[in-house]
Amino acid sequence: MEKQKSAMKKQGWEIEAIGINYKISTKKREHPFKIFTKNQELNQESKQQVTDIEEASLGARHVLKDVYCKAKPWEILAIVGPSGAGKSSLLEILAGKLTPQNGSIFVNQNPINRAQFKKASGYVTQKDTLFPLLTVEETLMFSAKLRLRLPRDQLSSKVKSLMHELGLDHVAMARVGDDRVRGISGGERRRVSIGVDVIHDPEVLILDEPTSGLDSTSALQIIDMLKLMAETRGQTIILSIHQPGFRIVKLFNSVLLMANGSVLHHGTVDQLGASLRTMGMQLPLHVNVVEFAMESIDIVQQQGKVLKQEIQPQLLLSSSTRKSQQKKVEEAGESRSGKFTLQQLFQQSKVVDEESIGFEFDFPPGFANSRLQETLILSHRFSKNIFRTKELFACRTIQMLISGLVLGSIFYNLKDDLVGAEERVGLFAFILTFLLSCTTEALPIFLQEREILMKETSCGSYRVSSYAIANGLVYLPFLLILAILFTVPLYWLVGLNPQFHGIHAFPAVNLVDSLHSELGCGKCLEYMFGKCMVSAEDLLKEEGYGENGLDTVRASAV
Ligand SMILES: Nc1ncnc2c1ncn2[C@@H]1O[C@H](COP(=O)(O)OP(=O)(O)OP(=O)(O)O)[C@@H](O)[C@H]1O
Known part of the structure; x- marks a missing residue:
């Protein structure tokens, strides 16, 4: 096997694509949920007929024809x-x-x-x-760390020789x-x-x-x-x-x-x-x-x-050669499914199933680093990016401090009566919505990073979970500082519950809300706004309004 591998390395990889057909649908479905209603009742045969008719009527575009x-x-x-x-x-x-849809790709x-x-x-x-x-050298170094299982000095010399090969020596630190x-x-x-x-x-x-x-x-x-x-x-x-x-x-x-x-x-x-x-x-x-x-x-x-x-x-x-290759593909398909459908039998060429067909590559399976190592490398990269956007973070700190003071002066010294309780609900809902809207500024940054994340994870550089953990770890201290800066003046100006658990719970709920929206800014906004009401209820509990804080306020309002 070793001999075979080294021979493969020497001869290189010859890539052959045969009979590639690729079609895309150019017309949108009239009813996006059609699949869950009408189609459920169709049997396998009629489904096939519908697919064929749909392909013609939906205006499928033949992007690649028997390439x-x-x-x-x-x-x-x-x-x-x-x-x-x-x-x-x-x-x-x-x-x-x-x-x-059709076609096979072969390596050697x-x-x-x-x-x-x-x-x-x-x-x-x-x-x-x-x-x-990031600088040129840092970019290549992080890529090397994420993709290669090598000691640090070897990584460093590899990056240096690559920069030399690419003619990037003179801009290494730019x-x-x-x-x-x-x-x-x-x-x-x-x-x-x-x-x-x-x-x-x-x-x-x-x-x-x-x-x-x-x-x-x-x-x-x-x-x-x-x-x-x-x-x-x-x-x-x-x-x-x-x-x-x-x-x-x-x-x-x-x-x-x-x-x-x-x-x-x-x-x-x-x-x-x-x-x-x-x-x-x-x-x-x-x-x-x-x-x-x-x-x-x-x-x-x-x-x-x-x-x-x-x-x-x-x-x-x-x-x-092609016939023998085709046979291999078909055999693999047969062993995988155990039987062929009519369509598979008459298909001229088939898309190769990646999992079942074994071609030995000289690359270690799995990821180059453990989950912990990945998290550390990614945290390091996040920190570098954050420290180079100091102005953005300074603006955000000032914004939170001023917002806390302004909001505190608007809801200054709330009473412990019915009106005070209603105003507290309004304040909490406002605070949580405000925190969410503040974090939407992270959306463009997230969209920019998302492309890098997709690219790196799709080629197996690291796990998505390591990215999420590293992101959370790096942002957490900063969000904690922001939560404290925002809540301390606000808490005392409004005159919220002075007991120990209330003082701690208030910034903690705000922190969780900020972290939640920071990490999930690309996800469902409606869900996050719904979360506001849940968090408001938590805050009311801390204010001594019992398990069903909102209901208590509603009932007292009636
Ligand atoms: N996902 C898609 N949705 C709509 N049209 C698509 C999609 N993918 C490919 N096409 C269409 O298929 C055709 C081929 O696209 P492709 O991007 O492969 O062309 P190209 O030769 O790379 O063009 P260019 O040189 O401008 O990048 C184009 O007409 C394109 O509009």
Whole structure:
């Protein structure tokens, strides 16, 4: 097994996608709860009929049509085509982010185990999802800590050598930045994004538009760097690109030309030029063949059959291999379910089930760190981000202090009679709603972080629970300080219960409410506002209004 693994490492990973069909529904259902009513009564057969009819009537869009592609190790495969051709969809399918309706993906002629493949590959999205306040070195270091099981000195030397390889030495200590925070240049930020996804030495690197938004020099530098990585590390690099310049095209080993979800050409740039000439096109001297093909995409599409014939012999050559691969997939499917449905039996190609088909990858299963280690690393990262937004926290502290004083002066010295009790209810409801509305400012930060969280957890860097615990741990002391600053002046100005348990319970309930809304700001707001009334009831209990505080107040009001 060890021998087999090292041989696999040496030869690299050849990725082959066969018969990929991907459809999306473009029309919304008229009744979102239809599935829970009418469809429940349908039997299996009629359900199938309804699905077929629905697919036609709902206007399903065929994003990818029977796509075949092959990417070899030590090489770059560039997916080119006009906007909406299906490049990103194909990359997402190859990266295991999307599941096609039909088609199979193989690694070295073996069906893939999607969960392990996600870990062993790197997927760089079109948008840079990085923490703007961290430095380049910190960003790569946190990524290394989360993805690799190595001692600290080895991690540090790995990060240093990667920065050197990416040409980021000179900006190691500079902040990454984004649209709002001034940081490194766009090209350098793209390199950091690539660095984050290659820190664990993936065998396959998938990049969606790595040069988008960059000038031609920076774009060339990025592709040059990727070429070097493919040639030195033996990686399989698959990328999509919009309008590659002449010098960039020369760096591609093969090109997949797509339009309207179909493959028009799959081969080298020279083969593309030859195909265009056989179609009767006059290629000007020194022309960028890829650019020319994209400009004449309509003619190429009309003549699509001619180009497809160019591809067919390649496919036919490997047809016997494909048949055996298909058999493996089907056997795995059979063993999994124990029986086939009619649809499965007649399906030309099937989506590979990741769990049941065993292809051994040279990557440790599970996470690189224990839950505790993950929490510590993430807490460290949270703290760094928080300490670099001191102004925001200073504003929030002043806001809470002033709000406590203002609210205390409005509800100054409440009496212990019926009117006083009613005003207390109003005060508590106001306080809790106010705390919730204060924390909605955390929503944009959460949305920004959410993308990073989704990306990191989907590739198995850490557990979501570690993120939530680390977030809570880092925010808790700060929220406690805010709760005390808000409640101390308010408590004494209003003249609330002076007994020991009341004094402690008041800031504690406020703290729990703040923490609850801070952690759950992306969740259900209605639930949180409902929580206000529950918390108000808790506070009334502390004020001596018994188990059913609100009812007591209501009853006394009557
Ligand atoms: N989830 C979706 N909802 C609606 N349309 C979608 C969805 N996914 C893909 N499409 C459609 O499928 C087509 C292919 O999309 P895709 O993003 O793969 O194209 P692309 O070649 O990467 O385009 P671009 O170069 O502009 O990024 C587009 O017309 C797009 O509108």
